[in-house]
Amino acid sequence: MSVVKIFVPRETTSVSVGADEVALAIARQAKKSGAAIQLIRNGSWGACWLEPLVEVEVDGTRIAYGNVDADDVPGLFDAGLLEGGAHDKCLGPTNEIDYLVSQDRWTFWRCGLVEALSLEDFLAHQGFKALQKAWQDGADAVIDAVTASGLRGRGGAGFPAGIKWRTVANTDGDQKYVACNADEGDSGTFSDRMFMEGDPFGLIESMAIAGYAVGANKGYIYLRSEYPLTHTILSRAIETAREAGWLGADIQGSGFDFDIELHLGAGSYVCGEETAMLESLEGKKGIVRAKPPLPAIEGLFGNPTVVNNVVTLASVPNIVNLGGERYSAMGVNRSKGTLAFQLAGNIKRGGLVEKSFGITLRELIEGYGGGTASGRPVKAVQVGGPLGAYLTAGQLDTPLDYEAFMEIDAMVGHGGIVVFDDTADMAQQARFAMEFCAIESCGKCTPCRIGSTRGVEVIDKLIAGEERDNNYDLLIDLCDTMEGASLCAMGGMTPYPVRSILRHFADDFASGHK
Amino acid sequence: MSEQTIDRGSIASIAQRYEARPEMLVQILQAIVTEHGWVSEDVIRQLADILNLSRADVHGVVEYYHDFRTEPPGDHIIKICQAEACQAMGSRDLTRHADSSIDSDTTLEPVYCLGNCACAPAVMVNGKTYGRVNAERFDTLIAAMRENSS
Numbered sequence: 145m146s147v148v149k150i151f152v153p154r155e156t157t158s159v160s161v162g163a164d165e166v167a168l169a170i171a172r173q174a175k176k177s178g179a180a181i182q183l184i185r186n187g188s189w190g191a192c193w194l195e196p197l198v199e200v201e202v203d204g205t206r207i208a209y210g211n212v213d214a215d216d217v218p219g220l221f222d223a224g225l226l227e228g229g230a231h232d233k234c235l236g237p238t239n240e241i242d243y244l245v246s247q248d249r250w251t252f253w254r255c256g257l258v259e260a261l262s263l264e265d266f267l268a269h270q271g272f273k274a275l276q277k278a279w280q281d282g283a284d285a286v287i288d289a290v291t292a293s294g295l296r297g298r299g300g301a302g303f304p305a306g307i308k309w310r311t312v313a314n315t316d317g318d319q320k321y322v323a324c325n326a327d328e329g330d331s332g333t334f335s336d337r338m339f340m341e342g343d344p345f346g347l348i349e350s351m352a353i354a355g356y357a358v359g360a361n362k363g364y365i366y367l368r369s370e371y372p373l374t375h376t377i378l379s380r381a382i383e384t385a386r387e388a389g390w391l392g393a394d395i396q397g398s399g400f401d402f403d404i405e406l407h408l409g410a411g412s413y414v415c416g417e418e419t420a421m422l423e424s425l426e427g428k429k430g431i432v433r434a435k436p437p438l439p440a441i442e443g444l445f446g447n448p449t450v451v452n453n454v455v456t457l458a459s460v461p462n463i464v465n466l467g468g469e470r471y472s473a474m475g476v477n478r479s480k481g482t483l484a485f486q487l488a489g490n491i492k493r494g495g496l497v498e499k500s501f502g503i504t505l506r507e508l509i510e511g512y513g514g515g516t517a518s519g520r521p522v523k524a525v526q527v528g529g530p531l532g533a534y535l536t537a538g539q540l541d542t543p544l545d546y547e548a549f550m551e552i553d554a555m556v557g558h559g560g561i562v563v564f565d566d567t568a569d570m571a572q573q574a575r576f577a578m579e580f581c582a583i584e585s586c587g588k589c590t591p592c593r594i595g596s597t598r599g600v601e602v603i604d605k606l607i608a609g610e611e612r613d614n615n616y617d618l619l620i621d622l623c624d625t626m627e628g629a630s631l632c633a634m635g636g637m638t639p640y641p642v643r644s645i646l647r648h649f650a651d652d653f654a655s656g657h658k
Numbered sequence: 659m660s661e662q663t664i665d666r667g668s669i670a671s672i673a674q675r676y677e678a679r680p681e682m683l684v685q686i687l688q689a690i691v692t693e694h695g696w697v698s699e700d701v702i703r704q705l706a707d708i709l710n711l712s713r714a715d716v717h718g719v720v721e722y723y724h725d726f727r728t729e730p731p732g733d734h735i736i737k738i739c740q741a742e743a744c745q746a747m748g749s750r751d752l753t754r755h756a757d758s759s760i761d762s763d764t765t766l767e768p769v770y771c772l773g774n775c776a777c778a779p780a781v782m783v784n785g786k787t788y789g790r791v792n793a794e795r796f797d798t799l800i801a802a803m804r805e806n807s808s
Contacts, residue, residue: 160774160789192776331741334773369688369725370772372785408688411724413770427683428715429722445681487776489746494776517747526742562775564746576745580770586722 147180148226151199151206154185154260155341156373157334162214163196169217170198179226187342189256190484190496191243199238202228208235243493243512248474250482251459252335252498255342260377263384266345272390274461278353279398281464286357287313290460292468294480298335299325299416299453300528300557300633302546305460308450311440312358315448320360322351323425323444323451326367326374327409327416330529332560335484336454338496340367340374343458344381348391348404350457353464355402358450363404366421369411378406413530413584417632418451420586431586432632453558455484476502479545479556487513489526489562499544506540509563520565524573524649528557530580531637533644534564534573553640570649574642575603581638591626592635598622599642606653619646662730664694664701673708680709683719687726695735696727731765734803737782740768743775748792752779755793760800 152167153159167183174181191197194210198220201207207228209220216233223231235241238256258265266272278286291306312320324347328336340347351363367375382404385391393401412430414420419433422444443449459481463471472480479501485508487494492514499508505525509515516522524534533554535542542548549556564573578599585592602619606612623639630636645652672689676682686705690697697720706713720726738744738753760766774780777789781796783803791799 156772156787157774157777157789160780160787161777195777328773329771331739331771332743332775333771334775337773368773370769370782373787407685409723410684410688410726411769412722424684425681427679427681427685427719429718431722489743489775489778491776496776530742560743560775562743562746568746573742573745576742580741584770 147182149182149184149201151184151186151201153188153195153197153256154373154377155188156337156371157192158188158195158197159373161195165214166196166198166212166217169214173217173221177221179221181226184259185261186258187255187260188338188496189238189244190252190338190498191241191493192495193493194235200225200228206238208238208241209233210235243495243497247498248482248500249498250462250471250474251455252339252342252484252496253462254346255338258343260342260344261380261384263345263388263390266343270465271345272349274464275349275352275356278356278464279400283313283357283359286353286464289463289468290357293459293463293471294468294475294478295456295459295463295471296479296546297453298455298459298483298558300330300555302556305452305456308440308452309354309358311438312360312448312450315441317448319362319445319447320358321444321447321449322354322358322360322363323418323422323439323449324351324363324365324457325416325418325421325451325453326365326371327421328368328371328454328558329413329416330531330558330560332488332526332562333486333529333558334488335486335496335559337371337374339454339458339484340371341377344378345385345390346458346461347378347454348381348385350460351404352391352395352400352402353460354450354452354457356400358448360450361401361403363402364425364444365404365406366409366415366425367406368409368416375406375408382406412586413580414586414632414634417634420632421451422449429586431588432634434631474500476500476543476545478547483544483556483559485544485559485561487561487563490516490518490565491563492517501545502543504541504543505535505561508544508561509540513563516563516565518565518567520567522563523566523568524564524570526562526564526573526641527560528555529560530577531555531633531640532557532560533640534570534648535644536648553644555637555640570645570652571603571607574645575600575607577638577641578603581634585634589629589631589635591629592631592638595622595626595635596638599626599638603642612654616646662698664690664696664698666700666704668693669701669704670708673705678708680711683709683711683716684723687720687723691725691727696730698728732763733807734764734784735767736760736764736784736800737767737769737772739770739772739774739778739780741771743771744779747778749779752781752791752793752796756796759797
């Protein structure tokens, strides 16, 4: 009997609901029954609601089993798991699961497919092809392709990546850097993490391409400390790539030097802001810098630095491989290409959905997400993290498009979509927006540092019904000050969720929430 | 103030692991917290000497980051996510449940997002992340945590 390949993700969400125990149970059961299996730890396909998702390869087709518990394993073997046997938890072939096959997997196509830490598997799936093509095409052509693709920063700000790269390339400097922002702090977001855990060599290749394009020989990854498994996986991948000559001096005899240093954050949300991240990479407090100078001109240790989010960088290899035009053909208006949306919070089928821009919130939440997990009506949806506005059930037909969201005083941000059902107390969510800012403010500017604390107090008074009109005016005034006079998005955008709640959910203040 | 101390030799060796580069201060402190759980005043003094920084510089960095505890934690550390996606799935109730049910040897800390937002609420127990944690599952996790440590 030939060796049967069984895939069990080694990815934070899957492991958080028992994937390691399932993998162990499968190994034990196989040993007990004398079956020859190869246990492969892949990344997650992103269908978090089906985790742990186990797959068995039968005649070249992967058969999926969803929500597998370690206790299910003996029964699954009895049902003929190794031949893809029928079972309550069998979902059929993975490549027929509608949630997955209907996506536009430009960036995440290798996630779930490959064994995350196998360099061999990576190379067998186009690994480092784009880097080699970049060497042939030349640095200028790579930047041109990124510019033509219309790729914008996926961390939230949406700045055109090609312009940033061109600026770094054109700035004189003996030493330049690539700094990958993996400080994914927004609640409701996990796409960076999923990419790093499912395709770690993909990030290494992406950073090397960026380094080659702009003339940087050193890259940094700033990873948040809340992701310990990601740290383990990335560390191992970097070591493996170095040992195999894909990082370090004269990569594969190309004459190109590039290495990566992995840094851990320490629990500060503001360090996701690019200049605070640079401060932290320099070993200092994560205090926001005034811009200009732009990091592209004076970044890490005062040198020209490309600062890009994980998913931004990870979108580049296929842009190099297939051309910028292929990417810009997807999406709408000035929002080109795809975004890895993340369905989170109170949602039945939560997970990662990579789709072209232009899809509506309703298609994502009702179509992919299947509505709320509680089965109750959707009351509010927060898009873009803690600094993003709360939208109402009546706004679900808004297309996901950076500019369309700006028109309704909302933001797409990093693509996190957090759903709340009708039991949510929106006055408490407004209070939390201010409280979070008070906890996380770096303290550099007064409107953010002091304003957020005053904001919590004023909202408490509003909730208690004290001098309602005066306190309402005071809160609006405070929002104006924070928005207009803060240095970065922390203080500058905290008013967005607050205002959206005042605008759409004022009843939760007025009558006292029941 | 705690009377517990942290071995100076160990701090020196952690700093050397990062070649005592001052720009590695955040990384060095992270390693110290991973190994010892907290950062003492003595550690701050020692790091300032080793890295050729002022005590104020080191102190400032320690104070700034949530991860750098300045008191020794309990034998177990539990972090319950307090951010929006988990709030939408009942993390406030879960936190109240945890507050009323944990023992004094356990440190309960807030965390703002564990990146497990599609399987909320999320909880980290001694460095490992768990998802879909309701009160019942929380109690099971705590019982297992105790069993593993005994």
